[in-house]
Amino acid sequence: MSRLPVQIRSSAPVRSTCLVIKDLTCRLGNYIQTLLGQNNQKVMDSVTLSVPKNKKFGDLSTNAAMVLAKPLSANPQTIAEKISGHIDQRWPEVCQVDVAKPGFVNFRLKDSFIRQGLSAIIAHGKDYGKNRSGEGKTVNLEYVSSNPTGHLHIGHGRWGVLGDVLASLYAANGYQVVREYYVNDYGSQVKNFVACAASLYLDHFGQSSDYPQDGYPRQTVQKALEAVIEKHGDAFLDDGRKVDTQGLEPAVVGAMVAEIKKTLSSMGVDFDVWFKESSLYAQNHFEKTVQMLQEKGLAYSREGALWFRSQKFGDNKDRVIVRGDGQPTYFASDIMYLLHKASRGFDLLVYILGADHHGYVDRLMATSRALGLEKTRLNIIIGQLVSLIKMGQPLKMSRRKGEIYTLRDLVQEVGRDAVRYFFADSSFDTPMDFDIDLAKQKSNQNPVFYVQYVHARIESILAKLDKRYTLEDVDISAVGLDTQTEREIAKLLLFYPDEVYRGCAGNAPYFLTQYLYGLASQFHYLYNHYRIMDQHAVHWGRLGLVLLLKQVLVNGLGILGIRAPRKM
RNA sequence: GCGCUUGUAGCUCAGCUGGAUAGAGCAACGGACUUCUAAUCCGUAGGUCGGGGGUUCGAAUCCCUCCAAGCGCGCCA
Numbered sequence: 001m002s003r004l005p006v007q008i009r010s011s012a013p014v015r016s017t018c019l020v021i022k023d024l025t026c027r028l029g030n031y032i033q034t035l036l037g038q039n040n041q042k043v044m045d046s047v048t049l050s051v052p053k054n055k056k057f058g059d060l061s062t063n064a065a066m067v068l069a070k071p072l073s074a075n076p077q078t079i080a081e082k083i084s085g086h087i088d089q090r091w092p093e094v095c096q097v098d099v100a101k102p103g104f105v106n107f108r109l110k111d112s113f114i115r116q117g118l119s120a121i122i123a124h125g126k127d128y129g130k131n132r133s134g135e136g137k138t139v140n141l142e143y144v145s146s147n148p149t150g151h152l153h154i155g156h157g158r159w160g161v162l163g164d165v166l167a168s169l170y171a172a173n174g175y176q177v178v179r180e181y182y183v184n185d186y187g188s189q190v191k192n193f194v195a196c197a198a199s200l201y202l203d204h205f206g207q208s209s210d211y212p213q214d215g216y217p218r219q220t221v222q223k224a225l226e227a228v229i230e231k232h233g234d235a236f237l238d239d240g241r242k243v244d245t246q247g248l249e250p251a252v253v254g255a256m257v258a259e260i261k262k263t264l265s266s267m268g269v270d271f272d273v274w275f276k277e278s279s280l281y282a283q284n285h286f287e288k289t290v291q292m293l294q295e296k297g298l299a300y301s302r303e304g305a306l307w308f309r310s311q312k313f314g315d316n317k318d319r320v321i322v323r324g325d326g327q328p329t330y331f332a333s334d335i336m337y338l339l340h341k342a343s344r345g346f347d348l349l350v351y352i353l354g355a356d357h358h359g360y361v362d363r364l365m366a367t368s369r370a371l372g373l374e375k376t377r378l379n380i381i382i383g384q385l386v387s388l389i390k391m392g393q394p395l396k397m398s399r400r401k402g403e404i405y406t407l408r409d410l411v412q413e414v415g416r417d418a419v420r421y422f423f424a425d426s427s428f429d430t431p432m433d434f435d436i437d438l439a440k441q442k443s444n445q446n447p448v449f450y451v452q453y454v455h456a457r458i459e460s461i462l463a464k465l466d467k468r469y470t471l472e473d474v475d476i477s478a479v480g481l482d483t484q485t486e487r488e489i490a491k492l493l494l495f496y497p498d499e500v501y502r503g504c505a506g507n508a509p510y511f512l513t514q515y516l517y518g519l520a521s522q523f524h525y526l527y528n529h530y531r532i533m534d535q536h537a538v539h540w541g542r543l544g545l546v547l548l549l550k551q552v553l554v555n556g557l558g559i560l561g562i563r564a565p566r567k568m
Numbered sequence: 569g570c571g572c573u574u575g576u577a578g579c580u581c582a583g584c585u586g587g588a589u590a591g592a593g594c595a596a597c598g599g600a601c602u603u604c605u606a607a608u609c610c611g612u613a614g615g616u617c618g619g620g621g622g623u624u625c626g627a628a629u630c631c632c633u634c635c636a637a638g639c640g641c642g643c644c645a
Contacts, residue, residue: 045585052588053583053588053590061588063586102625102626103587104587104588189644190645277645316641320642329644333645354639355573355639355640384638387638426582429574430573430574431637433580438594441607457605458604463604510581524609525610527609528609534604568605568607
């Protein structure tokens with residue numbers, strides 16, 4: 001199989017920041033292993049070390065004693081005492097270890113340890129938060145992949161943002177990342193679209209023609225055609241009467257793809273690879289693949305068609321790959337595409353599919369199994385759909401008439417930052433309502449502005465000082481942790497790298513928006529209750545903390561692809 | 569009919585590899601601008617976690633069942 005010239009985005013050598021929570025969890029795990037004596041993965045997986053919801057339970061907390069109660073057949077309280085003693089003696093970064101009611105072990109981090117952790121922000125700057133957990137691994141993320149026969153709808157925007165942010169998260173975790181868009185430029189839908197375009201093309205040059213009965217909305221086709229005519233004129237008109245569809249097809253499809261690319265780019269969603277389905281059919285790939293499948297006993301003939309044995313590998317039925325008329329089905333392309341991706345050597349293949357395609361999961365997984373790919377290599381994410389709310393009412397759209405509120409309309413109306421924030425702020429499997437009026441509001445109702453406003457406020461303070469202070473001016477030993485607010489902020493900054501890790505591991509970009517919202521909330525509180533500077537003096541400890549916060553905010557917004565404005 | 573996803577405050581959603589009093593934001597109500605941007609902050613109120621069973625020290629979380637919503641079940645892509 002031929003290889004496409006795939007550029008893997010080269011990133012600067014990853015500077016690794018230590019993950020506090022992950023590191024401590026790992027250490028706790030080692031100790032528990034010695035208590036257990038034998039390997040018990042189920043127990044180990046249930047042990048958590050996390051930030052307790054209630055502040056009075058300290059900085060971090062573990063449920064280990066309660067999980068161990070059964071396998072050790074001992075009182076959780078007793079085990080908790082034992083764990084507590086161990087942590088107290090052996091963990092230098094910790095102080096005030098307590099045991100609480102059922103068997104929680106709670107403890108506090110030493111201020112000196114927090115300060116030491118914060119110094120990593122100064123050392124790593126814009127790389128603070130990155131880690132090496134994915135070093136040496138490559139990941140391919142494919143998302144959006146909308147057919148070039150229509151405009152992008154709101155749902156595509158959601159997949160676009162989720163895919164893009166997830167890709168950035170993978171990159172921040174040390175993976176080499178390829179962002180890929182699969183262009184369905186092959187098959188009957190495309191032919192149909194081109195037939196529509198050909199009809200309008202004739203119209204344009206004064207020939208009468210019949211528009212296909214079940215054709216695409218004229219408006220959509222017209223738009224793509226205009227771009228073609230502007231560029232090529234009547235070049236696809238033979239003898240002034242007949243359309244050269246061979247030539248028109250790539251031009252029209254190209255125009256549609258260009259339009260799609262432009263829309264996505266306007267919301268900061270850019271791809272490394274635009275993979276054409278048609279390229280899978282070059283150089284007899286299709287015939288060779290079919291032959292290979294038959295040789296391996298994965299395909300058989302029945303009723304004039306060629307079937308893939310997907311049921312044997314977990315699908316609920318076998319699927320046709322070659323139709324009775326000899327034409328390959330869309331699924332045939334899927335198989336070849338999966339093979340192609342695998343042959344490019346990616347360690348991880350992430351597919352983001354819309355909920356309207358979830359029927360594909362089983363056959364895709366079945367294909368992966370049939371072709372012998374490792375189970376963990378394929379990660380299929382199903383994203384639920386988006387409905388629009390305007391003036392408190394759902395926006396009804398008729399796609400047939402072409403009167404739909406497209407993604408382009410949304411980006412234009414709401415703006416790139418708000419669109420990205422809103423889409424990133426929900427988990428994949430929750431059907432989402434997008435409230436257009438809310439996203440447009442420049443007020444306290446809008447979380448995007450709330451977070452961005454932090455940056456503007458900090459910039460405003462910095463502008464008032466005698467010189468442009470940067471991270472290099474921060475004296476870590478002076479950074480204030482005296483008030484509870486300052487200490488909370490410091491801890492949040494310390495845990496940021498853990499958040500980047502978790503967001504990636506859980507395929508959950510919304511961890512980041514939530515984290516940043518929490519950070520913003522702490523900052524606004526600080527800002528309203530404590531002075532960072534006044535006419536007489538600067539509170540250097542606080543200014544230092546604020547400079548550190550600014551860096552983390554910028555890094556987090558960077559992963560989300562949202563701007564950090566200096567003025568608002 | 570079968571499958572996937574969802575049902576948590578008036579609204580939008582976290583929490584769902586079982587853990588401490590179920591959390592945020594918006595909306596509502598009451599406060600804070602001579603002071604680094606009030607696009608902010610503080611306070612109050614708001615819940616039979618869709619219903620019902622079960623599993624156990626403990627269930628929003630796991631299992632069963634019922635109800636409701638969205639999507640999907642082509643030799644279309």
